[in-house]
Amino acid sequence: MHPTCTSWTAAEDGRCGFSPLPTTSPRRSASTSDTATGTGSTRTGSTPSPRRPGTGDRQWIHVDPERARSGPFGGTVAHGFLMLSLLPTLGAEVYRVDGVRMGVNYGLDRVRFPAPLHTGSRVRAGVTLLDVQPVQGGLQVANEVTLEREGGDKPCCVARTLARLYF
Secondary structure, eight states: OOTTOSSSSOOTTSTTOEEESSOSSSOOOOOTTOEEEOOOOEEOOSOOBTTBOSSSOOOHHHHOHHHHHTSTTSSOBOOHHHHHHHHHHHHHHHEEETTOSEEEEEEEEEEEOOSOOBTTOEEEEEEEEEEEEEETTEEEEEEEEEEEETTOSSOSEEEEEEEEEEO
16 A cells, blocks of 8 residues: 555545545545446547548448448447547546556556447446555556446446556
8 A cells, every 4th residue: 555545545644545536525435346437428439430440440340331330230339449548538537546646557457348339329437446556656556447338238348457556
């Protein structure tokens, strides 16, 4: 833990608090296995074009709406790596850690794409705090982030993310 924290809860000086967002009540602390879910206000954007597919992948399921309509997903879908690029923004809608001077994406332990994310869909993230470990100058935080599509019966992406937070 950060030197001022006895556990993954808010220290008296506020340097290590996990706060679900948006918040209408005073800041609350989190413990391992706490989950927060966003409001679902983010859309995946317009259909990528062959000249601008977002990831460089020009496969027709991502860039050709006409062909994709008769394909396995019934329309164009977001590339898996494009979904991963949404995780920091969507995660920021869900929670914050107070007192962080700098945060660094440290990596991903596991990523799965159980269902397609149709272009133009509303999406939200659910974040479950899995683990917090001390590292030199800060904390390493492991979260499970679940990306959900509005109206979907399965998540589009489930990723265990690692971040390093420096105070």
